[in-house]
Amino acid sequence: MTHLLATSDLHVGYPENREIVAGLRPVSADDWLIVAGDVAERTVEIEWTLSTLRERFGTVIWAPGNHELWTTKDDPVQARGEVRYTHLVELCRRLGVLTPEDPYPVWEGPAGPVTVAPLFLLYDYTFRVDGVHTKEAALAKAVRAGVVCTDEYYLHPDPYPTRDDWCAARVAATERRLTEHDPDIPLVLINHWPLVREPTRILRYPDFALWCGTELTADWHTKFNTAAAVYGHLHIPRTTEYDGVRFEEVSLGYPREWQARAKPPRIPRVILP
Secondary structure, three states: OOOEEEEEOOOOOOHHHHHHHHOOOOOOOOOEEEEOOOOOOOHHHHHHHHHHHHHHOOEEEEOOOOHHHEOOOOOOOOOOHHHHHHHHHHHHHHHOOEOOOOOOOEEEEOOEEEEEEEOOOOOOOOOOOOOOOOHHHHHHHHHHOOOOOOHHHHEOOOOOOOHHHHHHHHHHHHHHHHHOOOOOOOEEEEOOOOOOOHHHHHOOOHHHHHHOOOHHHOOHHHHOOEEEEEEOOOOOOEEEEEOOEEEEEOEOOOHHHHOOOOOOOOOOEEEEO
């Protein structure tokens, strides 16, 4: 039986995480693996990870996280914003890894076909704490709390004026594409950031939700025929259900996080069957 598996937030810049990735194996050679973002920051590490996984799994599907989009001083690839994203898409295509810019593949499971849709949507600062009504006020509150995502320094939105604008463009284009999809074939929606606000309610630092998604996708899991939604980013691996749709947070996270847990990391996660 072929499995549809998923993981995210591999952060292979940490030797402990790189060792885990080096040991990943499919259940069967034809298994599909979803990688829902935050592989690494440096392009050479992103390439090593996706190349390694592509050699082992029948199909590998990548959706970017915020860390892949960082432009850091120690990365020889200094492309920013959309140009960096395009560079990573081209890298994936050379490796035979599917991206949000490719036709959505169809996974044939025992219950019938499922379309696997990797998305790239970003965030727009609309996941605000209760009582804070504007982006400016929310960011000011986050600064006072000492909670500012590193994206503010390394994730450039070029050529868009802001990350919000880039998010709006990605959401609009992706929604048009999903609307054209055959509604009789269920979707597995993959996005690095959660499609709904609810998973961020348990964050230790509530202000960090600003960098975790957009309210523009709040109804996508019900608007579209969704079998499951896969995401990462929060480093809180768990299974939840919203409006009868299963949501899977599939992250590995940083070593200090998974080493503190009673059980070893459970990756990749079986999404289907």
